[in-house]
Amino acid sequence: xxxxxxxxxxxxxxxxxxxxxxxxxxxxxxxxxxxxxxxxxxxxxxxxxxxxxxxxxxxxxxxxxxxxxxxxxxxxxxxxxxxxxxxxxxxxxxxxxxxxxxxxxxxxxxxxxxxxxxxxxxxxxxxxxxxxxxxxxxxxxxxxxxxxxxxxxxxxxxxxxxxxxxxxxxxxxxxxxxxxxxxxxxxxxxxxxxxxxxxxxxxxxxxxxxxxxxxxxxxxxxxxxxxxxxxxxxxxxxxxxxxxxxxxxxxxxxxxxxxxxxxxxxxxxxxxxxxxxxxxxxxxxxxxxxxxxxxxxxxxxxxxxxxxxxxxxxxxxxxxxxxxxxxxxxxxxxxxxxxxxxxxxxxxxxxxxxxxxxxxxxxxxxxxxxxxxxxxxxxxxxxxxxxxxxxxxxxxxxxxxxxxxxxxxxxxxxxxxxxxxxxxxxxxxxxxxxxxxxxxxxxxxxxxxxxxxxxxxxxxxxxxx
Numbered sequence: 001x002x003x004x005x006x007x008x009x010x011x012x013x014x015x016x017x018x019x020x021x022x023x024x025x026x027x028x029x030x031x032x033x034x035x036x037x038x039x040x041x042x043x044x045x046x047x048x049x050x051x052x053x054x055x056x057x058x059x060x061x062x063x064x065x066x067x068x069x070x071x072x073x074x075x076x077x078x079x080x081x082x083x084x085x086x087x088x089x090x091x092x093x094x095x096x097x098x099x100x101x102x103x104x105x106x107x108x109x110x111x112x113x114x115x116x117x118x119x120x121x122x123x124x125x126x127x128x129x130x131x132x133x134x135x136x137x138x139x140x141x142x143x144x145x146x147x148x149x150x151x152x153x154x155x156x157x158x159x160x161x162x163x164x165x166x167x168x169x170x171x172x173x174x175x176x177x178x179x180x181x182x183x184x185x186x187x188x189x190x191x192x193x194x195x196x197x198x199x200x201x202x203x204x205x206x207x208x209x210x211x212x213x214x215x216x217x218x219x220x221x222x223x224x225x226x227x228x229x230x231x232x233x234x235x236x237x238x239x240x241x242x243x244x245x246x247x248x249x250x251x252x253x254x255x256x257x258x259x260x261x262x263x264x265x266x267x268x269x270x271x272x273x274x275x276x277x278x279x280x281x282x283x284x285x286x287x288x289x290x291x292x293x294x295x296x297x298x299x300x301x302x303x304x305x306x307x308x309x310x311x312x313x314x315x316x317x318x319x320x321x322x323x324x325x326x327x328x329x330x331x332x333x334x335x336x337x338x339x340x341x342x343x344x345x346x347x348x349x350x351x352x353x354x355x356x357x358x359x360x361x362x363x364x365x366x367x368x369x370x371x372x373x374x375x376x377x378x379x380x381x382x383x384x385x386x387x388x389x390x391x392x393x394x395x396x397x398x399x400x401x402x403x404x405x406x407x408x409x410x411x412x413x414x415x416x417x418x419x420x421x422x423x424x425x426x427x428x429x430x431x432x433x434x435x436x437x438x439x440x441x442x443x444x445x446x447x448x449x450x451x452x453x454x455x456x457x458x459x460x461x462x463x464x465x
Contacts, residue, residue: 026224026229026230026231027224027228027229027230027231028231029140029143029230029231030136030140030143030144030230030231030233031222031231031233033135033136033139033140033233034132034135034136034231034233036135037131037132037134037135037136038077038078038098038131038135039078039128039131040078040080040124040127040128040131041076041078041079041080042057042058042059042079042080042081042124043059043061043072043073043074043079043080043081044057044058044059045058045059045060045061045062045081049061049062051063051084053092053109055109055113056082056092056123057123059080059081059082059123060081060082060083060084060092061081061082061083062083062084063083063084063085063086063089064083064084064086065086066095066102066104069081069083069093069095069102069104070095070102073095073097073102075097075100076097077097077098077099077100078096078097078098078127078131079096079097080094080095080096080097080123080127081094081095082094082095082107082123083095091106092106092107093105093106093107094106094107094115094123094126094127096127096130096131098130098131098134098135099134099138103134105130107123113125113126114126115130117237118236118237120235120236125235125236128235129234129235129236132233132234132235133233133234136233147228147230148227148228148252148253148256150228151227151228151229151253151256152226152227152228152229153226153227153228153257153258209259209260209277209393209394210244210259210260210261210263210277210278210281211259211261212242212244212245212247212254212257212259212261213242213243213244213261213278214240214241214242214243214247214249214254215240215241215242215243216237216239216240216251217237217238217239217240217241217248218236218237218238219232219238219239219248223238223239223248224248225239225248225249225250225253226247226248226249227249227250227253227254227256227257228249228250228253230250232248232250239251239253239254240254242261243267244261244263244264244267244268244278244282245261245262245263245264245267246264246267247261261278261281262281263278263279263281263282264282265282265283268282270326271288271289271290271325271326271329271352272290272322272325272326272351272352272355273355273356273357274357275356275357275358276288276356276358276360276393276395276396276399277393277394277395277396280395281395283329283330286395286398287395287398287399287402288352288399289325289329289330290325290348290349290352291349291352291353291399291402291403292402293330293332293334294334294345294346294348294349294352295349295402295403295406297334297335297342297345298342298345298346298349298406299406299409301336301342302342302345302346303409303410303413303416303417304413304416304417305342305343305416305417306416306417306418307343307417307418307419308342308343308346308410308417308419309346309350309410309419309424309427309428310419310423310427311343312343312347313341313343313344313345313346313347313348314341314344315347317339317341317344318344318347318348318351320339321334321339321344321345321347321348322348322351322352325348325352334348350427350428350431353403353428353431353432354430354431358396359432359433359434360396360399360400360403360432360433361392361396361400361432361433361453362392362393362396363434363435363436364436365388365391365392366433366434366435366436368384368388368391369385369388369433369449369453370433370446370449370450370453371384372384372385372387372388372453373385373448373449373450373452373453373456374449381456382456382460382463382464385453385456385457385464386463386464389457389464389465400432400457400465401461401465403428403432404457404458404461404464404465405461405465407421407424407428407458407461408421408458408459408461408462410424411424411458421455421458421459422451422455424454424455424458425450425451425452425453425454425455425458426451428454429447429450429451429452429453429454430443430447430450432450432454433446433450433453433454
């Protein structure tokens with residue numbers, strides 16, 4: 001096996017300057033095999049078949065036996081035809097000659113032709129892809145099995161550089177969660193007493209990890225895997241591409257790629273309804289700019305507004321704010337000149353939080369927070385909520401910490417805005433916490449716990465975060 005062809009990466013190097021980055025030498029062995037793969041050779045039927053489906057051509061031979069099909073293919077590698085099955089009339093079989101034998105596949109059509117997951121515009125394309133795949137997997141089975149053992153991914157200069165910059169940027173801008181212990185023999189009644197009732201334990205070290213959002217992709221022209229440096233073979237759906245950062249890899253390699261996606265702003269089409277971690281990594285921020293900008297605007301001119309967060313703003317204007325963020329990002333104008341009613345900005349913030357694909361308190365931690373709220377002992381309840389907070393993804397933790405600090409400040413103006421921690425808990429409970437299964441009965445039953453969790457986080461913000 002010629003698997004050693006271009007198997008080294010002597011051209012790769014790591015540099016602190018993106019302009020000095022030297023790309024690796026891509027491994028050409030699998031590309032060479034694709035070029036060597038047999039080409040499709042259509043075996044046509046000499047007479048017109050009345051039973052031929054309109055989506056097949058002259059390669060359709062009607063109802064013939066396997067043996068007859070084998071004879072028609074005449075032992076020519078890459079030769080193919082379509083026949084109607086004798087065992088199951090009305091179904092069709094692709095007979096393909098490869099490896100000195102005739103292979104038979106059940107053939108389907110639903111607007112496109114397919115025998116497996118891949119769907120093709122024409123039978124010719126399907127056969128071309130099949131021959132490439134069969135040839136490469138036959139000739140290079142051992143090579144393919146081992147091609148992920150010496151990946152180039154961690155050696156790519158731009159990967160290391162982006163990772164270092166992101167870690168440095170985020171480490172300067174965020175507060176690490178504090179792990180604290182609540183003493184059971186002391187009543188927690190005021191911030192001063194609460195602080196004296198705590199003892200510090202080691203900090204929870206976090207990094208803004210984000211998994212890649214891989215989707216099957218058809219590459220036009222030759223493409224190489226950015227994990228293993230090998231050619232991505234086939235005619236269509238040769239591999240997967242991360243829709244957030246554009247990383248291109250084999251499907252099997254995607255399972256080994258680290259959770260280090262660095263979203264590209266050019267690929268993030270909107271701000272609202274975008275995954276929280278994706279957005280903050282794309283913008284190199286610790287929190288979504290929507291949260292920062294809306295809260296800053298509210299604290300500038302709306303803290304004494306009666307019914308803040310409870311009173312609804314005009315829905316069309318809230319939608320305008322959403323469109324402004326999606327269109328202009330951090331340059332969106334949400335000032336008093338554009339939106340005099342502060343309830344519009346408060347409504348936009350709630351809309352953003354409510355529309356997150358993964359809530360601020362993620363689905364997998366929902367039950368932990370609900371169960372924590374049910375604990376009767378005050379100190380044990382706060383301890384359980386604190387432990388649950390430490391399990392939040394960093395972007396979610398930082399967003400929640402910032403929001404709770406803001407809502408705590410809102411309660412300081414309760415005489416004017418009439419919004420207590422309990423009232424804010426009623427408003428934000430269902431917004432920040434959503435059950436994994438969208439069940440109306442579950443949501444109704446958990447409303448008290450949702451409200452209580454948010455209320456306790458506001459009241460004890462200085463201790464829990």
